[in-house]
Amino acid sequence: MNFEKYPFEKLNELLTDILPNDNYELSVLTIGEPKFETPHFIQEKLKETSSxxxxxxxxxxxxxxxxxxxxxxxxxxxxxxxxxxxxxxxxxxxxxxxxxxxxxxxxxxxxxxxxxxxxxxxxxxxxxxxxxxxxxxxxxxxxxxxxxxxxxxxxxxxxxxxxxxxxxxxxxxxxxxxxxxxxxxxxxxxxxxxxxxxxxxxxxxxxxxxxxxxxxxxxxxxxxxxxxxxxxxxxxxxxxxxxxxxxxxxxxxxxxxxxxxxxxxxxxxxxxxxxxxxxxxQEHVMEFRKIYKKNFEIAHELLGITIPESTFYIWLKVDDEIEFTKNLYKEKNIKVLPGSFLGRNGLGKGYVRIALVENEEKTRESLKRLKDFIDG
CATH class of the missing domain: 3.40.640.10 (Type I PLP-dependent aspartate aminotransferase-like (Major domain))
Incomplete structure (x- = not known):
């Protein structure tokens, strides 16, 4: 079977020879993995039932x-x-x-x-x-x-x-x-x-x-x-x-x-x-939704993006998604995912995907760096 490389493997290859700006801490906005601790009541149930x-x-x-x-x-x-x-x-x-x-x-x-x-x-x-x-x-x-x-x-x-x-x-x-x-x-x-x-x-x-x-x-x-x-x-x-x-x-x-x-x-x-x-x-889910909503409010404030109805992704229009991704990593130590890695037949070209899965403080700092990069 001839499987395509996964988008994150393609991204690693794209960025492998680039030395990022070490004046900034690495900010990874690529993967749709929430960066919040799993609620304690869920963890406790797992511990209680380990037998x-x-x-x-x-x-x-x-x-x-x-x-x-x-x-x-x-x-x-x-x-x-x-x-x-x-x-x-x-x-x-x-x-x-x-x-x-x-x-x-x-x-x-x-x-x-x-x-x-x-x-x-x-x-x-x-x-x-x-x-x-x-x-x-x-x-x-x-x-x-x-x-x-x-x-x-x-x-x-x-x-x-x-x-x-x-x-x-x-x-x-x-x-x-x-x-x-x-x-x-x-x-x-x-x-x-x-x-x-x-x-x-x-x-x-x-x-x-x-x-x-x-x-x-x-x-x-x-x-x-x-x-x-x-x-x-x-x-x-x-x-x-x-x-x-x-x-x-x-x-x-x-x-x-x-x-x-x-x-x-x-x-x-x-x-x-x-x-x-x-x-x-349902209560813990409501709390996570508040965090994601705040992240999008920050994105709206800094980047002018329209807050979507759902998901935690920004589908950001750019001129050249490959060059944007490489230069953003080099200049601001931020990783995003080129849209063309997620599509076929030209779909996704001219977009990058940004996952807002961090807390408010990290999200604001990362998006401010991103805005500075976009503004040139």
Missing amino acids: SLRKYPSTIGEPFLRESMINFVQNRFNVSLEMNQIVPTFGTREVLFNFPQFALFDKKNPVMAFTNPFYQIYEGAAIASRAEVIHIDLTKENHFKAILSDEELKRCDLVILNFPNNPTSASMSKEELGLWVKKALEFDFILVNDECYSEIYFDEENKPASLLEASIFVGNTDFKNVLVMNSISKRSSAPGLRSGFIAGDAKILKEYLQYRTYVGCASPVPLQEAAAVAWND
């Missing part, structure tokens, strides 16, 4: 974990799920990679579509599935929203959307997502939305919609052909817990669960215990 390491974890996950995830979906999206409509996963990266291989295995000439620019695991899954790829190009002209023609959709076996979007920060409404559900039913393809940024939002009256909500909105109440994936990593500042889920169409999930028994990605029971208390709690 259950003596148990083999089950593939389906403990009932208390699935119940906590179902509670999250109910409380956040007002969507009621049954136990057979949700499967815990080891974060979302592994399921985004292996689910397409499961879903496309029996297809003679599989076709997979996904948003572009993208989280590179989508492309890796397509390569591993020997699938033809149709890119759903997200551009300034289409407001970074997902659009494909009927002719393209007729050919698709699997479509992966990612809203709220990484890296563009775009969102799609329940009504817009509902149109995709209708197309999934009309042309009989599996539709997935990667929703791992759904909880990083800044307006309680305008929260990001789930594809599950959209499915119910258009009358597809049993979620036929519709699945969502979500993760605890961003919402709880706990990427090390590796707790995610895939939820929706029970018929697909029943077959996928059997497949998972061979994958060997069951989460250790103490991690399930800690994840369950995190999924069940």
Whole structure:
């Protein structure tokens, strides 16, 4: 299999011979990893339950974990799920990679579509599935929203959307997502939305919609052909817990669960215990949202950027993303990610992605350096 280098490996190669300005402390604004301590109540639960390491974890996950995830979906999206409509996963990266291989295995000439620019695991899954790829190009002209023609959709076996979007920060409404559900039913393809940024939002009256909500909105109440994936990593500042889920169409999930028994990605029971208390709690998530909102207010103040509806990324327009990245590192000791490393066919060119995942003090200092660099 011929996989592309990961964006961060490309970045390391790009910057390898550059000596950064050591008058500044290194500021890494590249990776979407929250830099905040995992809340203590989650850590304590992990410690308290460490004795259950003596148990083999089950593939389906403990009932208390699935119940906590179902509670999250109910409380956040007002969507009621049954136990057979949700499967815990080891974060979302592994399921985004292996689910397409499961879903496309029996297809003679599989076709997979996904948003572009993208989280590179989508492309890796397509390569591993020997699938033809149709890119759903997200551009300034289409407001970074997902659009494909009927002719393209007729050919698709699997479509992966990612809203709220990484890296563009775009969102799609329940009504817009509902149109995709209708197309999934009309042309009989599996539709997935990667929703791992759904909880990083800044307006309680305008929260990001789930594809599950959209499915119910258009009358597809049993979620036929519709699945969502979500993760605890961003919402709880706990990427090390590796707790995610895939939820929706029970018929697909029943077959996928059997497949998972061979994958060997069951989460250790103490991690399930800690994840369950995190999924069940909303207050700590609200506190993290306040931090991210403040970071964007700083970015608006210093850089004039429009505060997005959700995610913690700035998709910053620049003249030449490669030269910008190199010179910013050299002059200000700041690392950002060239947008072209995240896209194909020219998508992402002329942009850099900036992750606002530090505290207020570090964010202000880094963005002030960035502003000084931009102002020349």
